[in-house]
Amino acid sequence: MPTQMPIERFAALDLGSNSFHLLLAEFRGQRMVRLHTDRAMVRLAEGLDADHNLDPAVSERALAALTRFQPVLQKLPADHIRVVGTNTLRAAAAKADGFLEEAESILGVPVETISGIEEARLIYSGVMAAADGPPRLRCIIDIGGGSTELVRGSEAPQQLQSLDLGCVSFSKRYFADGLISENTVNHFTRAQRAARAELQELQHMAAGAEVIGCSGSVKAVARVFNDGEVAEILREDIDRLASEVSQVEHIADLNLPGLDEERRPVFAAGLAILHAIFCELDIQRMEVSPYAIREGIVHDLAGRLHGGDRRANTVEAAVQRWQIDQNQVRRVNDTALKLLHQLRLEYSQEGRQRLRWAIQLHEVGLALTHSSFRKLGAYMIKHADMAGFSRDEQEHLAYLVRNQRGGIKPPKEHYGFHPSPDLLLCLRLACIIHRDRTERTLQGINLADQGDAYRLQIERAWLDSSPAIEELLYQEEQHWQSQSHPLRLLAV
Structure with missing residues (x-):
């Protein structure tokens, strides 16, 4: 007899403006089965003042509800859980950082604030499931x-x-x-x-x-x-x-x-x-x-884990719409991922995927302008309705696209947004290596973390064969001097 696949369980937690809703579900074949639901009438929007500050009493009420939900979540893998904040948390923006940090410490997983359009998409997905x-x-x-x-x-x-x-x-x-x-x-x-x-x-x-x-x-x-x-x-x-x-x-x-x-x-x-x-x-x-948004979140989660990630479709649609040079994407992607592997033998799947998506979109601004394509591309990514992505995910992609070359603009870090210098460095180096849209290998190049700095070691013969690239790499070394983890270029 064929071995039966284990049944996977997923949890969706919707932090709405009126109530918080928890759903625990599993799939039996193609059918989603709701195993457990819970609701807390928090009325988060009542606690939002004219300056978008959250009232402490309402925050405490909300955190108490999350504490009640937490035992259901703790039995599941983190990638089987998605916690989504909607209108009130969108409005509160950075002023909700304290609340979001406490919420994450209780739940053990991030809270994703999503756009209204993404909320609508998830609602549609949930309703259509029934x-x-x-x-x-x-x-x-x-x-x-x-x-x-x-x-x-x-x-x-x-x-x-x-x-x-x-x-x-x-x-x-x-x-x-x-x-x-x-x-x-x-x-x-x-x-x-x-x-x-x-x-x-x-x-x-x-x-x-x-x-x-x-x-x-x-x-x-x-x-x-x-x-x-x-x-x-x-x-x-x-x-x-x-x-x-x-x-x-x-x-x-x-x-x-x-x-x-x-x-x-x-x-x-x-x-x-x-x-x-x-x-x-x-x-x-x-x-x-x-059914509503919670069921949509569960279907989205299952898709992410089993080859149906809506975010990948969104990026691919943008690549086609803006006619991005896919040969250049392939060059930069292959080199950046190899550099990341040299730097960290183990790196999270989500991190590698974020780097791939940033590379697929890194030249999106060229469709409209050459002189400021990085700034325009970052703006397009940050403010577009990108199905499947949370606001923080879009902000991460926009940060990488904006800083793919030139001076490194320091990020305005907040809850959920702490961009990885590893990803940025690998993207920038790959863009330099293929600046002239030429195929090059990494033979003779090694990227490592020395603890207090990155070290890029390159054989002299490789540099001699690409003098323009050598100059760009020395400029890159200078760009990283102001960073907490500088880059050191070593020609051998």
Whole structure:
């Protein structure tokens, strides 16, 4: 009998603006099976002030939730776990470094902050994992605590949108005192109009498509209509509910069947956004999916480990789109990886892969300019919507591309971004060796770490055969003198 492959387990932890969600799952054949789920209503967005600082009390609440989740994660290999931060952690940026460091110390794995577009892609992937029937045009809608994602696609996402609409952020903005309507001011109507304004020009997202909603706000509304069960939402039902809620004076007065008490504080805001979506996109019926971003993360993780890494596809698409010289990519890649092997016999798979991707993209800026192609290429990589990549991963790639030659710009290090000088050195040396786009071997060249400095030893005959390269290598030695780990060139 053939040997049965061991079943792999994966964990996804979504650090959302309203709640944190944990999913433990495994694949049986091609089918994902959810083994364990957990949720903590943290409302991280409530703790974000106007200057994007996180309130210490909210941070403590969030860290307590992570401590509760940690025992589930500790039994898994680190590469089978992915922890993702969304809208609030995007907004907090570097000011969340302290929180992120504490979170990592609890969980034992990094927290990846992702863009809104990447969040939308993962949501689409998760929802499609539960979709029945043949591929057809669908519009996926997810209302989170800080943002709302809309995706239109069939077999793959075709259009992705991330909007600044969230049930927690809208609750802070329009229902801060819990009031829904008072005297001449109807806060529900104001929230709904604000949401409709954000949705302008997006009517095409749902046109001709099957509409599927997911996550907390959508499920909460669905439960009100279906005696606590999650089922479809019809236009006439949500029109009626929106009218009723808009007449209630205070959130505490909401008396709705199936409304979870934990959801009550943000229900009016979530309903206002959802009703605005129904109205502005002219939706008559919405199915509700049990799956969302967490399931998408698990599918993404499994792909990374078994030959389906979305990031590789993204890089390859960029190479094709910008017509990057693939012969030069091959030369630089082969040489850089050989140098890295000389320098460190063992180097992490993720590190080597990051170096490969940086090399594939190192000349992307040449498609538009020659004089400043490094700066332009770095800007393109850092700010592009790169499917599969976290913000920190893109920042690492941009740093390598920006510093492939010339003076080395010191990085602005922060949580999750500590660029490796090993990778930078190997990239720069490989670019020098093949600056004239000529094939050269490393025979007679050895790169080593002497503890206090890098040492590049080259046979004199090799240098004599490439005088222009020799001059560039001596310039490179000077560029590294200001670094904590300088480079020493030794001709023998």
